[in-house]
Amino acid sequence: MSDAALWAALADPHRRAVVALLRTGPRTVGEIAQACELSQPSASKHLKVLREAGLVRVRQEAQRRVHTLDPAPLAALDAWLAPYRKLWGESLDALGRRLDTRPDTTEPTSKD
Amino acid sequence: MSDAALWAALADPHRRAVVALLRTGPRTVGEIAQACELSQPSASKHLKVLREAGLVRVRQEAQRRVHTLDPAPLAALDAWLAPYRKLWGESLDALGRRLDTRPDTTEPTSKD
DNA sequence: TGGTTATATTCCTGTCAAGGAATGAAAGCT
DNA sequence: AGCTTTCATTCCTTGACAGGAATATAACCA
Numbered sequence: 001m002s003d004a005a006l007w008a009a010l011a012d013p014h015r016r017a018v019v020a021l022l023r024t025g026p027r028t029v030g031e032i033a034q035a036c037e038l039s040q041p042s043a044s045k046h047l048k049v050l051r052e053a054g055l056v057r058v059r060q061e062a063q064r065r066v067h068t069l070d071p072a073p074l075a076a077l078d079a080w081l082a083p084y085r086k087l088w089g090e091s092l093d094a095l096g097r098r099l100d101t102r103p104d105t106t107e108p109t110s111k112d
Numbered sequence: 113m114s115d116a117a118l119w120a121a122l123a124d125p126h127r128r129a130v131v132a133l134l135r136t137g138p139r140t141v142g143e144i145a146q147a148c149e150l151s152q153p154s155a156s157k158h159l160k161v162l163r164e165a166g167l168v169r170v171r172q173e174a175q176r177r178v179h180t181l182d183p184a185p186l187a188a189l190d191a192w193l194a195p196y197r198k199l200w201g202e203s204l205d206a207l208g209r210r211l212d213t214r215p216d217t218t219e220p221t222s223k224d
Numbered sequence: 225t226g227g228t229t230a231t232a233t234t235c236c237t238g239t240c241a242a243g244g245a246a247t248g249a250a251a252g253c254t
Numbered sequence: 255a256g257c258t259t260t261c262a263t264t265c266c267t268t269g270a271c272a273g274g275a276a277t278a279t280a281a282c283c284a
Contacts, residue, residue: 004125011123012242013116016192023195029261042243044262063251063260071199078193080128083135085190087183124272141231154273156232175230175281 002054003080006073009053014038015046019055022069029065114166115192118185121165126150127158131167134181141177 009015017036021027027035033043047067050056054073059066121127129148133139139147145155159179162168166185171178 007123007125007128008241011119013119014242016119023199030259039244040261041245041263045242048262060251063258065261069199071196074193074196075200077189078197081186081190081193084183084186087135087181088187126272142229151274152231153233153275157272160232172281175228177231 002073003076005053006055006076009049009055010077012046012049014042015050018043018046018050019069022056022067026059026066026068028061029067032067114185115188117165118167118188121161121167122189124158124161126154127162130155130158130162131181134168134179138171138178138180140173141179144179 010019014036018032021032021035029040029043029047032038032047033040036043038046047056047058051058055070057068057070059068122131126148130144133144133147141152141155141159144150144159145152148155150158159168159170163170167182169180169182171180
């Protein structure tokens with residue numbers, strides 16, 4: 001359930017940019033807005049989403065709000081990814097092999 | 113750019129369910145729809161999105177379309193995750209330490 | 225050819241998220 | 255007490271997306 005919030009939060013490119021920025025250290029809302037080319041309200045909203053996803057912590061410093069990345073929830077992503085990780089290891093040839101497992105009719109199909 | 117499509121595709125819980133299902137082997141649209149409790153049109157649409165994200169391949173087998181998972185694009189996720197992985201290793205105590213680095217004023221702030 | 229199965233696509237509708245402008249709220253300074 | 259800075263929130267509008275129903279398409283079969 002928190003998982004859904006995490007995916008949703010990271011689905012937005014701007015939010016991924018913010019997260020990436022925070023990887024380089026804590027920032028105030030203003031700094032984040034400027035660095036990510038967001039309006040101040042927009043930055044605030046995105047940060048709220050990230051906060052609710054547990055990816056970001058705030059600490060008040062005078063009138064400023066310093067935001068810090070909390071990478072912990074990303075462990076959930078890592079965990080989600082785990083079962084697949086082995087797959088793309090055996091991937092290219094094994095996938096081909098598995099495709100052959102089926103009766104097969106037509107060709108490998110066009111990709112995108 | 114394909115990166116955005118990947119995140120967007122995985123943002124939807126139903127689609128993650130489909131991906132998880134396909135991890136257990138190739139399936140027809142009907143099987144997928146039933147297993148994931150989706151209507152047939154809905155399944156088709158979600159599969160289209162997954163296809164365009166490169167996560168799924170199709171192969172025609174008579175009137176059926178057998179869908180196979182292609183885990184390769186997930187490597188991009190893994191790569192994205194990489195810089196953060198070290199963070200949650202040092203995570204809990206190091207995060208605390210980094211928080212102390214700043215002048216500090218108030219407390220750890222309420223979480224969610 | 226006509227019918228059936230399996231899937232794709234279209235159309236429509238409702239919902240929800242995002243962005244901008246404006247305003248509100250809190251803290252500090254003089 | 256005012257003024258300024260920094261940020262949050264609200265209001266409104268727009269666009270994207272999801273779901274369902276109905277229809278189109280394609281392959282197979284009798």
